[in-house]
Amino acid sequence: MNPVTLNVDNLRVYYRTLRGDVKAVDGVTFQVADGEIMGLAGESGCGKSTLGKSLIRLDGRMRHVDGRVDLDDEALPIDDMKAMDKYRFKKVSIVPQYAMSALNPTRKVGKMIEELLESRGVRFENVRPELERRLSLVGLSLDVLGMYPIELSGGMKQRTVMVLSTLLNPALLIADEITSALDVSTQKAVAETLVEFRDRDYVKSTIVITHDLAILYQIADSILVMYAGRLAEKAPADVIIESPRHPYTRLLISSLPEVGVRYEEKRLTGIPGRPPPLLNPPSGCRFRHRCPLAFEKCVEQPPFVEVEPNHRVACWATAPP
Amino acid sequence: MLALDNISKTYKVGTFGGGRLVAVRDVSLEIEPGEVVSLIGESGSGKSTIGRMILRLSPATAGTIRFDGVDISGLKGRRVKEYYRSVQGVFQDPFSSYNPIFKADRVLSLIRDTYFSGMRRAEWNDKVADSLEAVGLNPGDCLSKYPHQLSGGQLQRMLLARALLLDIRILVADEVISMLDASTRVDVLNLLGELKERGLGILFITHDLSLGNYISERAVILRHGSIVEMGATEKVFGNPLHPYTKMLIASVPHLHKKWDQVEREVGAPDALEHVVREERTGEPAAGDDAAPPLKQVDDDHFVALG
Numbered sequence: 166m167n168p169v170t171l172n173v174d175n176l177r178v179y180y181r182t183l184r185g186d187v188k189a190v191d192g193v194t195f196q197v198a199d200g201e202i203m204g205l206a207g208e209s210g211c212g213k214s215t216l217g218k219s220l221i222r223l224d225g226r227m228r229h230v231d232g233r234v235d236l237d238d239e240a241l242p243i244d245d246m247k248a249m250d251k252y253r254f255k256k257v258s259i260v261p262q263y264a265m266s267a268l269n270p271t272r273k274v275g276k277m278i279e280e281l282l283e284s285r286g287v288r289f290e291n292v293r294p295e296l297e298r299r300l301s302l303v304g305l306s307l308d309v310l311g312m313y314p315i316e317l318s319g320g321m322k323q324r325t326v327m328v329l330s331t332l333l334n335p336a337l338l339i340a341d342e343i344t345s346a347l348d349v350s351t352q353k354a355v356a357e358t359l360v361e362f363r364d365r366d367y368v369k370s371t372i373v374i375t376h377d378l379a380i381l382y383q384i385a386d387s388i389l390v391m392y393a394g395r396l397a398e399k400a401p402a403d404v405i406i407e408s409p410r411h412p413y414t415r416l417l418i419s420s421l422p423e424v425g426v427r428y429e430e431k432r433l434t435g436i437p438g439r440p441p442p443l444l445n446p447p448s449g450c451r452f453r454h455r456c457p458l459a460f461e462k463c464v465e466q467p468p469f470v471e472v473e474p475n476h477r478v479a480c481w482a483t484a485p486p
Numbered sequence: 487m488l489a490l491d492n493i494s495k496t497y498k499v500g501t502f503g504g505g506r507l508v509a510v511r512d513v514s515l516e517i518e519p520g521e522v523v524s525l526i527g528e529s530g531s532g533k534s535t536i537g538r539m540i541l542r543l544s545p546a547t548a549g550t551i552r553f554d555g556v557d558i559s560g561l562k563g564r565r566v567k568e569y570y571r572s573v574q575g576v577f578q579d580p581f582s583s584y585n586p587i588f589k590a591d592r593v594l595s596l597i598r599d600t601y602f603s604g605m606r607r608a609e610w611n612d613k614v615a616d617s618l619e620a621v622g623l624n625p626g627d628c629l630s631k632y633p634h635q636l637s638g639g640q641l642q643r644m645l646l647a648r649a650l651l652l653d654i655r656i657l658v659a660d661e662v663i664s665m666l667d668a669s670t671r672v673d674v675l676n677l678l679g680e681l682k683e684r685g686l687g688i689l690f691i692t693h694d695l696s697l698g699n700y701i702s703e704r705a706v707i708l709r710h711g712s713i714v715e716m717g718a719t720e721k722v723f724g725n726p727l728h729p730y731t732k733m734l735i736a737s738v739p740h741l742h743k744k745w746d747q748v749e750r751e752v753g754a755p756d757a758l759e760h761v762v763r764e765e766r767t768g769e770p771a772a773g774d775d776a777a778p779p780l781k782q783v784d785d786d787h788f789v790a791l792g
Contacts, residue, residue, distance in 0.1 A: 208667040304762040319529075320761055348528035348693065353737040353745065354758040376668060379696075379739035406741055420672045422700035423741050424723060428679045433700075436669035439637055 170370040171197040171220075171337055176232035178219045187443045189215040191394040192232070194469060195477075197337070202363055202371045204381030204402065207391035210440060214262065216391070217339045217374045219243060221257045237336055254285055258335040258368075262342045264326040268314035275310030278329055285333075292332060299328045299367070303358050320351035327358060331367045338368040342375055356384050378418065382406050387475070390414050393440045393451040396469050400476040410478045413452045450481065458482040487687055488517045488540065488573070488656050493549035495535050495711075509535045511711040512549070517656060517687040522678065524690040524698035524719070526734075527708035533691045536708075537658045540689065541575045542566070553656070571601060574649035578661035580641035584633040590644060591629045597651045617650040621677055639670040646677065657681065660691040675701055695738045699723050704786070707731050713780060717787035726752060727789045733760050 176193045179186035189212040197203045207213045215227065220243065223229060229244035236256060242248040261267050269277045278296065279289040297307055303324040314322060323343060331338055340359060344352040362368050373385055381388050381402060388405040390397045390413065398411040409415045416436045426433065438455040441447050449464040450456070456463070462481040469479040470486045478484035495510040510532040517523050527533040539546045542558060550557050553573065561569055577583060584590055594614055602610060618625045621643040628640055636644070642662060649657055659678060663671040678701055682688055692698050698705055699719060706716040707730070715728040726732045736749045737757045780788040 208669060304758050349695065349734055349737040350528065350757045350764075351761050353739070354761045356739075357745075357758065377739065378668075379741045382741055383739045383745050417669055418741070420669055421741060422672060422675065422696045424696045424699050424735065424738055426696075426700055427719075428676070428701050432676065432679075433672045434676075435671070435673040439670075 168199045169196045170199050170201075170237060171372075172235040173220075174233050174235075176216070176219065176234060177230040178215055178223070179228050179230050180215075180226050181228055182226075182444070185444055186228070186230075188394050188446055189227075189443055190219060191443075191446075193391075193396055194232075195389060195396065195399055197370045197372065199369055200363060201387060202359065202373060202385045204378075204385035204388040205372055205374045205391065206376065206378055206381055206388055208376060208440065210393075210443070211391045212394040212443070213374050213391050214341055217259070217341050217372060220337070220339060220372075221253060221259050222246075222249065254330075254335070255333050256335055257337045257339070258330040258333075259339040259341065260323075260327050260330050260343050262345075264323045264343060265319055265346065267326050268322060270314050273311055273313055274317075274325060278310070278332075281329070282332070287333065296328065296332060299332070300325075302361070303328060304354070320347055320355065323347065323351075323355055324358060327355070327362070331362055334367055336369045338362070338371045340371060340373045343373075344375065344377065344380055352380070356380055360384050378406065378421065379423070390417075393446060394443050395451055395466075396477075396479060397452070398476075398478045398480075399469075400473075404476055410472060410476070410483045411452075411480050412456050412458050412483065416457075450479070456482075487519055487554060488689075489552045490515050490536070490540070491550050491552065493536065493539060493546045493551060495532070495539060495544070496547045509711050510539070510546075513708075513711075513713055514549075515706055515713070515716065517689055519655065519687050520682055520685045521704065522682050522688045522690050522702040523704045523706060524692060524702035525706050525708060526692060526695060526698045528693060528734075530710070531708040532711035533693075533708050534660055535711075537575060537660045537689060537691050540656070540658055541573065542569070567600070571652045572654055573656040573658070574652060574654045575658040575660060576642070576645045576649060576662050578664055580638050580645060580665065581633065583645055584641060586633050588632075590631055590633045590636055590641065593644065593648045594651065597648060601652060613651060614647075617647040618644070620650055621647045622673065623647065637670075639666050639674060642666065642674055643677070646674075646681075650681075655685075655687060657686055657688045658691070659688055661693070662690075663697065664692070664694070695723075695734060707734070712790065713788075714790045715788065716780070717784070721784060721787040725784075725787075727783060727787075728791065729755055733757065 174194050176190055178190040179188050205213045220234060234241040234243055241252060282289050300307060305324055309325060344355055347355060359371060363371055385402045388402050389399040392413050398414050409418060420433055420435050422433060436455055441451055450467050453459040453463040467479045467481045468486055469477050470484055471477050472484045491514050493510060493513045497507045497509055499505040499507045513536060525533045538544050540551060545559060558569060598610055615625050623643050628636055628644060633641060663674050666674060678688055690702055702719050705719045705722040707714050709730050715722055715731045726735055732752045733755050736752050740748060778790050780790050783789050
């Protein structure tokens with residue numbers, strides 16, 4: 166197996182509220198290998214964005230409760246706002262969910278990039294040739310640098326931010342729902358750019374956060390499925406799609422309409438019920454109230470065990486330890 | 487039942503309204519009872535504008551929309567109210583369709599005030615219970631609750647229940663399930679399927695080809711306000727003829743097929759190239775670049791090929 170770039174061990178990140186802690190990321194352990202594009206999938210409120218954000222910047226409401234994160238065998242000081250500055254952009258970088266609004270509207274794109282680089286102690290002139298090369302790689306003309314963000318379409322902004330975020334060849338790139346707001350054709354172009362960046366070693370490892378499993382099947386090497394703040398399953402992408410083990414993953418995939426599937430011929434069904442609240446979540450497996458396979462054992466929390474090489478599942482019924 | 491005949495919509499743009507933006511151009515289509523027509527297009531294709539014109543939320547610049555043979559633009563007073571008794575819309579974001587200050591079931595009681603003011607309380611309650619039942623909601627779970635206490639799926643179903651309180655025959659469903667989570671969205675989609683089986687005509691507006699393919703009898707592909715291809719869903723998706731349709735189908739991420747494979751199967755142009763060309767040329771300017779007229783290539787399959 167490839168050397169590990171990112172190692173997350175028993176990470177817990179809670180949101181502080183007046184009514185108690187919201188356990189958005191509750192004991193999460195996984196690795197991302199060198200050169201791996203890992204998809205992080207789950208429904209809204211499952212903690213996937215919180216997990217992504219906690220690897221680069223905890224906002225004021227988020228509290229690092231437990232666990233550690235190592236990047237390239239070096240501990241990331243994720244709960245130390247100042248110490249993380251050394252790593253952000255250079256070692257860990259993010260393409261945020263709303264890349265459309267990540268650009269400063271009062272600056273021309275080129276000027277903004279220049280200011281950003283200089284503020285990080287990088288001479289703009291030194292990286293300019295590389296910047297231009299990468300812009301043309303993603304199909305953007307160099308005129309973009311002289312334009313204001315408002316002059317760019319959504320897909321152009323998205324690709325500009327992707328080039329900017331990866332300019333210093335970070336070890337880890339977090340792409341948070343970057344395809345969700347785009348049209349299908351633009352979506353495909355952006356998703357393929359992620360693979361291209363990895364292939365060209367612009368980034369070492371990538372975490373792609375999305376609710377869209379079909380996109381992940383196209384571009385990711387592995388998929389990690391989260392449910393209600395915990396990990397449900399992690400496996401190579403085709404294994405998750407073709408032979409998932411966790412009941413949640415199975416039901417989720419069987420509920421997705423696909424081109425070619427018609428209502429008249431094959432009636433798909435959703436998953437009854439809804440995820441538990443993350444403020445005082447129930448004990449044991451968090452999916453058990455919606456799970457057709459639940460039995461007595463499920464009141465205990467299932468361990469995240471390896472059922473096959475690179476395939477881990479947290480389920481008493483389908484993956485007994 | 488509902489027929490659009492050469493509908494166009496032009497917006498005035500620019501500081502003094504001197505510019506023209508053609509949002510919809512010469513669109514003709516029909517919706518019959520018991521049929522789902524999906525209107526598929528990317529952002530800016532004019533798909534929502536068409537829905538809004540059917541719902542009389544904005545007037546058409548040219549062309550006519552007829553419901554049972556009557557031009558809807560001329561309706562006034564009581565006849566507008568009667569039109570809305572038959573034609574209703576549900577939109578993308580369920581949260582912004584409710585007033586957060588009031589309880590969610592106010593959307594239902596407003597219908598009573600407008601259309602059923604003479605109805606007795608008990609009778610009305612039965613009617614509400616029936617329509618909630620029809621959309622798979624348990625009245626006890628969702629009545630007397632505020633919008634924030636309900637999930638997006640529940641709110642969206644309640645809007646559908648609201649439409650069902652009237653004797654609607656046409657439903658304009660504009661991106662109704664885009665905001666819902668994967669595990670619940672298919673249930674709302676199936677609900678549309680059941681309504682269709684009860685004889686409702688549905689215009690299903692979406693950007694998601696797999697959803698349109700799943701639910702609809704007929705599909706209409708829009709681009710820059712013009713129809714590029716339309717016809718029976720299995721023909722449009724199974725044998726796409728317009729390069730734009732091909733490109734769209736090849737760009738949709740499939741669950742069990744990789745992009746390369748689909749691309750080879752439909753012989754589609756490259757997505758990045760398409761996107762870049764689109765950005766370079768921008769929106770077509772007013773007056774030019776109208777899609778060529780639709781040609782019939784097969785039984786119920788029309789393509790705009792020059």
